[in-house]
Amino acid sequence: MHASVRLHYKHPVSSQQDLQSCLFSSLAMHPQLPLCARQEFYGQGTDTGLHKHEDFYAFYVVQGGRGVHLINNQPYAITRGNVYVLPPGTTHAYRQYSQLIIHAFYFQPHLFSMTEQAALRALSGFWQLFVLPDEQAATCETRIDHHLHLSPEQHREIEQEINEICREFSTDTLDGTLLTQNQFLRMLIHVARWQGEQGSDNWQSEPAEASDIDLQQKMGLAGVVHFCEEHFHESLTVPQLAAQMFLSPSRFSEIFSQEVGMSPAAYIKQLRLERVQTLLRTSTLTTTKIAHQVGYRDSAQLARVFRSTFHSTPTAYRRSFQAQPE
Incomplete structure (x- = not known):
């Protein structure tokens, strides 16, 4: 990233009295664009302290680690993706x-043309990517209690786009400025399309207070989801995954389906098939080698x-891409 920021806070508990105001003019922005791109690192801690974004938007991609993001007094468990x-x-x-690592992009609307x-x-x-204050969320048809969670394949694609943005961000040329703006817009459109296509599956519309899943269970589930993404090629079972959260298989399956939008088996299948594609x-x-790489017995099962x-x-499927003109 253009800047690597390591933040260390001493506040054990944040409160409205500790609220710090943050203006866009205080950020290390691009010399020609109303855009700040940086990587933020939060090692190990319990509270960074509250602050308020006064006059800019923030686009976040969680690269690694885990934690709780308290947004407008609502806690959200976050992890890679x-x-x-x-x-x-x-x-x-x-x-x-x-060990929370976040790609952060701060921008103002006039970064883009009308x-x-x-x-x-x-x-x-x-x-649907927006996390809104309660008074704004109340005007929506549904209350969203989830962020988009990128699949491993989507995350790889976004990481490549972020690297391209940051490479151009660091140049002080007209073509670099144009590419930075264009590539950031391209990334926003890609993510918005994914959310639009998958929103009904990956987002929960029930009010947060109606859920019987507590924050610790959501954080534990985030760890299980990450484990599935790293080990989907192995023979994973519901009892094995449930044991990571100290839950019965039936209760784990209930929580997983409610939060992820599909059963554990369906999610592992999705991860495998995305890698196959x-x-x-x-x-x-060969299809036989691909089958073995993603966890299927043979090419016939795949x-x-x-x-x-x-x-x-x-x-x-492979032929359809080979037939496309370059």
Whole structure:
């Protein structure tokens, strides 16, 4: 990233009296653009202290670690792959964090032209990325209690886009400035599209107070989701995953389905098939080797699962990309 920020706080408990105001003019922004790009690191702690974003938007991509993001007095468990936007006027703090690494992009609306702003507003997924204050959330049809969680394949793609943005961000040329703005807009559109496509599956619309899942369980579940993303190629079972949260398999499955939007088995299947699609597009590995890499017994099992999900064979899927003009 353009800047690596390591923050250390001494406040054991944050309160409204400790609230610090943050103006966009105080940030290390791009010399030509109303944009600040940096990587923030929070090692080990319980509370960073509250501060308020007065006049800018914040776009966050969690790169690693875990913690609780207190946003407008509402706690959200966050871990690698979470993506969300905070509007101006947001009060927030990080709590109970451990090795938390966040890609942070702070910007003002005039970064984009009126046409570009209209294009973003037209994407329903863009608005679903916002974590709104209670008074604004009350005007929405549903109360959102989740952020978008990127799959491993989506996270790899976003990491590449972030690296491109930061490479151009550090240049002091006209072409670098244009590419920085363009690539940041491109990333926002990609994420908003993913959210729009997957929103009904990955976001919960029940009021937070109606849920019987406490914050510690949400943090534990975030760890389990990350474990699945790192080990989906292994033979994972519900009892094995439930044991990580000290829950019965039935209770774990209930919590997982409520928070993630699908069963543990369905989520592992999704992770495997996303990796299969990537390998079919980008490698020359045989379907047998791909099957073994993602956790299937053989190419026959892979073909059955692939066809039942995508109504196509792995071979036909690969050919469709090979046939595309370069």
